[in-house]
Amino acid sequence: MASIVILTGAGISAESGLGTFRDKDGLWTKYELKKVATPEGFARNPRLVHEFYNARRKNAVEASPNAAHEALARLEREMPGETLIITQNVDDLHERAGSKAVWHMHGQLAGALCAACDHRWTAPLVMSHTDPCPSCGAPSTRPDIVWFGEMPYHMEDIWVALSEAALFVSIGTSGTVYPAATFAQDAAQAGAETLEMNLEPSDVSRDFDMARFGPASELVPQWVD
Ligand code: BJW
The missing domain is CATH 3.40.50.1220 (TPP-binding domain)
Known part of the structure; x- marks a missing residue:
């Protein structure tokens, strides 16, 4: 080891x-943590959550x-x-x-996770919750990110x-x-x-x-x- x-x-x-999360201009000053980084937020408004992570994925791809x-x-x-x-x-x-x-x-911005069957795959640059899971076909795609309350x-x-x-x-x-x-x-x-x-x-x-x-x-x- x-x-x-x-x-x-x-x-x-x-x-x-x-961006960091908790600094003066951090992400949590612009977005409500509970809306974009909890399973409950995703259940309520998956579109908003994907918008948040799609934008961060784009920034990360462009960063060095x-x-x-x-x-x-x-x-x-x-x-x-x-x-x-x-x-x-x-x-x-x-x-x-x-x-x-x-x-x-x-977790990773580069990962997609099926909320129905837990299958994981490489995320496209832009994701939507209606994208079908390549394994089970359910339209339950989420980012492969660990949110508050998750292990x-x-x-x-x-x-x-x-x-x-x-x-x-x-x-x-x-x-x-x-x-x-x-x-x-x-x-x-x-x-x-x-x-x-x-x-x-x-x-x-x-x-x-x-x-x-x-x-x-x-x-x-x-x-x-
Ligand atoms: C620089 C710099 C420069 C700037 N150079 N430095 C009550 C009590 C105790 C625990 C809990 C509680 N209520 C709930 C909990 C648990 C909860 C929790 O911790 N909540 C707290 C808010 C209290 N945690 C969880 O739910 C976690 N799961 C869990 O606990 O499962 C149960 C378990 C039980 C037993 C064992 C193990 C597990 C899950 C946490 C998931 C966190 N998710 C997020 C968002 C998803 C990822 C994403 O979207 O990116 O992860 S939240 C966010 O915070 C993100 C980060 O990874 C994480 C940490 O933030 P980080 O990286 O520290 O960033 P900042 O912004 O906070 O700090 C940046 C620092 O850098 C600052 O200090 C700057 O000064 C410095 N800095 N520029 C050097 N240039």
């Missing part, structure tokens, strides 16, 4: 032009990885098998920077990775969303050293042994190189 476990959040993609994504990919190449990225992000900028060991705990992906493997890490690093996340918000505590309890890199102190800064504050595109290359 990887000795360095890295949790990333929206802050690492901010300098690639993708920044120096922080690239530095993490470099770290993996220099320490093969020793690094794991657990990302809350639904973009694919880590993969496009060259990272291979990446787990998307909140994040890879959780069993994540608990094992956290328990075996020597170093846990958090980059660009506000520490307001569970279960990711307790990962630093979980890793520390299992014996890992913990490092936070964020634009500013987060809700969970006190859980870390070490902290560096500033833009990820500067902090992460400094740390890696």
Whole structure:
């Protein structure tokens, strides 16, 4: 298992032009979280939810990885098998920077999921809830995204990775969303050293042994190189 476990959040993609959620101009100041990021919101107004994710998919396709994504990919190449990225992000900028060991705990914009039979497939750029599922044919297509109240992906493997890490690093996340918000505590309890890199102190800064504050595109290359 990887000795360095890295949790990333929206802050690492901010300098690639993708919005964060809770900053001053964040997505949750423009959209109502309950309407676009809950199963109840999707049941009530699937069209609105698809509009939200279609726009974000377009932005993500047009964005490029920044120096922080690239530095993490470099770290993996220099320490093969020793690094794991657990990302809350639904973009694919880590993969496009060259990272291979990446787990998307909140799903991916590139994925479609059938709400009727759980079949998954690659999402087209523009999706609609009336698109038929390629497996069962039901017109119940949703983005393959983990919404509030749903179980994040890879959780069993994540608990094992956290328990075996020597170093846990958090980059660009506000520490307001569970279960990711307790990962630093979980890793520390299992014996890992913990490092936070964020634009500013987060809700969970006190859980870390070490902290560096500033833009990820500067902090992460400094740390890696
Ligand atoms: C920079 C920067 C730069 C800016 N450089 N830094 C009450 C108590 C406890 C828990 C709950 C509760 N009520 C409900 C819950 C559970 C709920 C939850 O956490 N709610 C909270 C709001 C309280 N969680 C869930 O429902 C989760 N499921 C769950 O818990 O299942 C049960 C379970 C039980 C036991 C074990 C395991 C599970 C599911 C959560 C799903 C989250 N979904 C979202 C949206 C979908 C994805 C998408 O559309 O993209 O995921 S919400 C949104 O927040 C998104 C993100 O991944 C997530 C985290 O946000 P993130 O990445 O931290 O972004 P921001 O904007 O908050 O922060 C950015 C940071 O970057 C800031 O600090 C900036 O300063 C910094 N920054 N620019 C460096 N250039």
